[in-house]
Amino acid sequence: MVNCCGLLTDKKEPVPLKSIDAQLEVKDHVATLVSTLNYENKEDKPLEAVFVFPLPGDAAVCHFSAQIGKTHIVAEVKKKQQAQEEYDDALSSGQQAFLLEESDESPDIFSMKVGSLPPGESASIRLEYVTELAVQADDGLRFCLPAVLNPRYQPQGSEGSSVQVTSVPASLVPYSLSFSARVSSPRPISKIESSCSLEPLQYLNADQTLATVKLGGGHKFDRDIELLIYYKDAHQPSAIVEAGQASAEPGSLMGDPVVMVSLYPEFPQSVMSSLAACGEFVFLVDRSGSMRRAMNHNTPQETRISSARDTLLLLLKSLPMGCYFNIYSFGSSFEHIFPKSVEYSEKTMEEALNKVEKMESDLGGTEILQPLKHIYSQACIPKHPRQLFVFTDGEVGNTKEVTDLVKKNAGSHRCFSFGIGEGASSALINGMAKEGRGHAQFITGADRMQPKVMQSLRFALQPVVENISVSWDLPKGVSATVLSPPITAIFQGQRSLIYAQLTLQSSEATDGSVTVRYSLAGHPSQSQFHFNLKHADDSRLTVHRLAARTMIRSLESEERTQRKQNDEEMKKKVVELSVQSGVSSSFTAFIAVNKDSGKSVEGPLVRRNVPTPFYGRNIMTTACFAPQMAGRSYFSAPPQMGEMMLRSALRLRSKCRVDSPRKDINFWAVIQSEACVEESRKPEAVVPSKDALLQLVSLQKASGYWILDAILAAVLGKTGEQVEKAKPQSVNHEVWASILALIWLHGFKMDAKEEWELLAMKAASWIKAQNASSVSECVEAGNALLGCGVKKEALGL
Structure with missing residues (x-):
C-alpha cells in the first residue's frame, strides 16, 4: 500500500518534487538560467522520479548536477546509449543516479530521471542552460521560461514515438516555482514587462544598466513565464x-x-518605403481542436481561432494588387480555399473572406506535415517569390520532420511562423522560421496576434x-x-x-x-x-x-537531411563536439552516478511521474461558453448603432451591392425603417467601439478604397445624412469615403497603427492615383465631421 503523504497529483499519488527555484542572469542579449529542483522522498520505499518538461528549443543545456546531503555530483555528457546503460546499471546495483536527456522528436522537451532516492532523503538538482534572446517587433528582447507543456500530437506514420508526458491542469500542479532575474547591459534598461505578475523593477546603479526583478507571489503555472526586456538604443551593434x-x-x-x-x-x-507589389502569399492556419482555447484568461470570448480569423482579414486587406495568394487550414486533414494560388483581386479576396469567416477549430489533430508537402509540391509563380505564413499553437510531436521539410525547401520560399498561446513549441516555431529564412513570433498572455503578424507581413514585403x-x-x-x-x-x-x-x-x-x-x-x-x-x-x-x-x-x-550519407560520421562529430563543450545534443545525455554513498539502496523502486502543467480553459468558462459564440464576428455591433440595426444592414448588404450615392441614401432609409433605431440619428460624435477597427477594415475594397454607404457611416459613428451632407460637392464619393476612413484611423486608432498601416498606405496610393483636385478640402471637411485634427501629410496624401 502506497503511503500517500506529502504532495499529491490528481491521482492521489505522492510527488517527490517539492519546488523549483529559477534564477536568470541576462547580459545584454544573452541569458543564463539556473534552475534548482528540490526533491524529497516522504514515502517508505525508494523512488525513481521521472519529470518530462519543456525548455527553449534553442537553449544550450550546459550543466547538470545533484546535491545529496554533503555529497555533490556533477554530471558528464556521454553518448546517449552509454548514458542510459550506466543509469540502468547504477539503479540495478542500488546506486543513486541522475539522467537528463533531450527528446528524440523535439529539441525543446527534456526528461529528467532521479533514481534510487531512499525513504526520507532529499536531493537538489541543478540544471543550467544558456540561450540567445530573440528580438521582438517592438525591439524588446524576449526570454521565455516554459512552464506549460501541452500534450504533443503525434501524427500517424511519423518517425519516432511520442514523448510520454504526465500532465495535470495548471491549477493542480503540486509544487511551487520561484523566479528572479538580474539584467545587465552596456545600455540603460528602459523597462521589463511580463505576462505574469512581477514585483517592481529594482535598479542597482545610477545609470540604470543593472537591475533585478522577481516573479510575484502565487504563480499558477497556467502560463509560461515571459520577460520582455527593453534597452535604450537597442539597435546598436x-x-x-x-x-x-x-x-x-x-x-x-x-x-x-x-x-x-x-x-x-x-x-x-x-528603398524601404517602396514595398514590393509582387509575391505569392500562402497562409497556413491551424484548425485543430486546441485552437478553440481562449487567447488569454481575461478575454475568454476571444479564442485562438477567432483571433486567427481576424488576423486573416487584416492580412487579406493589406495585400498589394497583382500579387498571388491562397489559404490552407489543417487539423487531422487539410483544406485549401483555391486549388492553387490565385491573383489577388476584389473577387478572389471576397471569396476567401467568405470562407475565412466560417473557419472553426473543427479539423481534429495537428498534422502540419501533409499540407506543407502539398504547398511545396505546387509550382512557384515566376517573379512572385513565395512567402509562407504559418499559424499554430505548436502542439506537434514530429517537430524535427517538419523543420527538416522546411529546410529542404528553403531555396524556394521564406517562412514566417507564429506560435499561438501558452505551451507552443519554441523548437517548432523558431525552427521553421530559421530554416525558412523568415521570422518567428510568439503570441501569449494578453498579446494581440494582429500587430505581430502585420510586422512580419512588412518583412515579407521588403525588397529581397x-x-x-x-x-x-x-x-x-x-x-x-x-x-x-x-x-x-x-x-x-x-x-x-x-x-x-x-x-x-x-x-x-x-x-x-x-x-x-x-x-x-x-x-x-x-x-x-x-x-x-x-x-x-x-x-x-x-x-x-x-x-x-x-x-x-x-x-x-x-x-537528418542526408540520411545514409556520412550518417555515422555526422553523429560522431556531434558527439565529440557535445562532450568537448559540455552542451547537450540529440545523441548525448547528462549522466551522474553517486558512487560514494557507502551502501546500496535496498528494495524495489517505485516510479513516480512528476506531472507537468498544461494550459486549459477554466471548466466553468467552458460549461457556460456556447459553441456558437466561440468565434467573434468581424461585425460585432458598435454601441452607437445598435445590434438590431447592424444585423439589418448586414442582411441587406449581403442581398445587394450599393455603388451609387442615391442607392446609399435609400439603403439607409430601409435600414432605419426595418430596425426602428432612432438613436443613430443623433448628430453627436460617438467614441468608436473596440471592434470598430475590424469593421472598418472589412469594408475596404481590395484596391484600397471604401464605398460611401450606411455601413461605413455607422462605423464612423455618423448617420448617412451627416456623411453625405458634409461631403464637398466636387469630390468623388469613393475618394470622400476613403479620406474619412483614413482620418478616422489616424484620429481614433493610432494605438493600433501596426495593424492598419499597410492597408492605409494602399488607400493613400489609390486616392493619389485618382488625381482628385479637392483633397485638401476633403481632409478639412472630414476633420470637422469626425472631430479630429489630422494633417493631410500624416495621411500620406
Whole structure:
C-alpha cells in the first residue's frame, strides 16, 4: 500500500518534487538560467522520479548536477546509449543516479530521471542552460521560461514515438516555482514587462544598466513565464570576445577565444518605403481542436481561432494588387480555399473572406506535415517569390520532420511562423522560421496576434536581400573561423548573430571589424562594425557554449537531411563536439552516478511521474461558453448603432451591392425603417467601439478604397445624412469615403497603427492615383465631421 503523504497529483499519488527555484542572469542579449529542483522522498520505499518538461528549443543545456546531503555530483555528457546503460546499471546495483536527456522528436522537451532516492532523503538538482534572446517587433528582447507543456500530437506514420508526458491542469500542479532575474547591459534598461505578475523593477546603479526583478507571489503555472526586456538604443551593434578555457587544448573550440557579433543592418529609407507589389502569399492556419482555447484568461470570448480569423482579414486587406495568394487550414486533414494560388483581386479576396469567416477549430489533430508537402509540391509563380505564413499553437510531436521539410525547401520560399498561446513549441516555431529564412513570433498572455503578424507581413514585403557575404578585417596574426551557418535572410531592424573562433598567434593590435555585404533591390550595400579584440574571462563560457550549440544544431540537421550519407560520421562529430563543450545534443545525455554513498539502496523502486502543467480553459468558462459564440464576428455591433440595426444592414448588404450615392441614401432609409433605431440619428460624435477597427477594415475594397454607404457611416459613428451632407460637392464619393476612413484611423486608432498601416498606405496610393483636385478640402471637411485634427501629410496624401 502506497503511503500517500506529502504532495499529491490528481491521482492521489505522492510527488517527490517539492519546488523549483529559477534564477536568470541576462547580459545584454544573452541569458543564463539556473534552475534548482528540490526533491524529497516522504514515502517508505525508494523512488525513481521521472519529470518530462519543456525548455527553449534553442537553449544550450550546459550543466547538470545533484546535491545529496554533503555529497555533490556533477554530471558528464556521454553518448546517449552509454548514458542510459550506466543509469540502468547504477539503479540495478542500488546506486543513486541522475539522467537528463533531450527528446528524440523535439529539441525543446527534456526528461529528467532521479533514481534510487531512499525513504526520507532529499536531493537538489541543478540544471543550467544558456540561450540567445530573440528580438521582438517592438525591439524588446524576449526570454521565455516554459512552464506549460501541452500534450504533443503525434501524427500517424511519423518517425519516432511520442514523448510520454504526465500532465495535470495548471491549477493542480503540486509544487511551487520561484523566479528572479538580474539584467545587465552596456545600455540603460528602459523597462521589463511580463505576462505574469512581477514585483517592481529594482535598479542597482545610477545609470540604470543593472537591475533585478522577481516573479510575484502565487504563480499558477497556467502560463509560461515571459520577460520582455527593453534597452535604450537597442539597435546598436555589439561584439563579445570571450577567452577560451584554460584547461582546453589550444586550437580547439573551447581552447580558443570566440567572438559573438550582433549586427543590425539598416537599409536606406528610400528603398524601404517602396514595398514590393509582387509575391505569392500562402497562409497556413491551424484548425485543430486546441485552437478553440481562449487567447488569454481575461478575454475568454476571444479564442485562438477567432483571433486567427481576424488576423486573416487584416492580412487579406493589406495585400498589394497583382500579387498571388491562397489559404490552407489543417487539423487531422487539410483544406485549401483555391486549388492553387490565385491573383489577388476584389473577387478572389471576397471569396476567401467568405470562407475565412466560417473557419472553426473543427479539423481534429495537428498534422502540419501533409499540407506543407502539398504547398511545396505546387509550382512557384515566376517573379512572385513565395512567402509562407504559418499559424499554430505548436502542439506537434514530429517537430524535427517538419523543420527538416522546411529546410529542404528553403531555396524556394521564406517562412514566417507564429506560435499561438501558452505551451507552443519554441523548437517548432523558431525552427521553421530559421530554416525558412523568415521570422518567428510568439503570441501569449494578453498579446494581440494582429500587430505581430502585420510586422512580419512588412518583412515579407521588403525588397529581397540577395548575395549576402561576411568578411573579416583582422590584425596580422589573427584569423577567424566562422562557426555559424551562412546568413540567408536580413530584415530591416532585425538582428543577425555571427559566431567565430579566433586564432591569436602574435598581435598587439586590439581592433578588428566585420563587414556584411549584400544586394538590396539590385544595389550593392554593406554594413560594417568595428570591435575590440580584448577578451573577457567568463567561467560559464556562455559564448563558447552558444557557438557550440549553433554548430551542433547545424550538424544534427545535416545528419537528418542526408540520411545514409556520412550518417555515422555526422553523429560522431556531434558527439565529440557535445562532450568537448559540455552542451547537450540529440545523441548525448547528462549522466551522474553517486558512487560514494557507502551502501546500496535496498528494495524495489517505485516510479513516480512528476506531472507537468498544461494550459486549459477554466471548466466553468467552458460549461457556460456556447459553441456558437466561440468565434467573434468581424461585425460585432458598435454601441452607437445598435445590434438590431447592424444585423439589418448586414442582411441587406449581403442581398445587394450599393455603388451609387442615391442607392446609399435609400439603403439607409430601409435600414432605419426595418430596425426602428432612432438613436443613430443623433448628430453627436460617438467614441468608436473596440471592434470598430475590424469593421472598418472589412469594408475596404481590395484596391484600397471604401464605398460611401450606411455601413461605413455607422462605423464612423455618423448617420448617412451627416456623411453625405458634409461631403464637398466636387469630390468623388469613393475618394470622400476613403479620406474619412483614413482620418478616422489616424484620429481614433493610432494605438493600433501596426495593424492598419499597410492597408492605409494602399488607400493613400489609390486616392493619389485618382488625381482628385479637392483633397485638401476633403481632409478639412472630414476633420470637422469626425472631430479630429489630422494633417493631410500624416495621411500620406
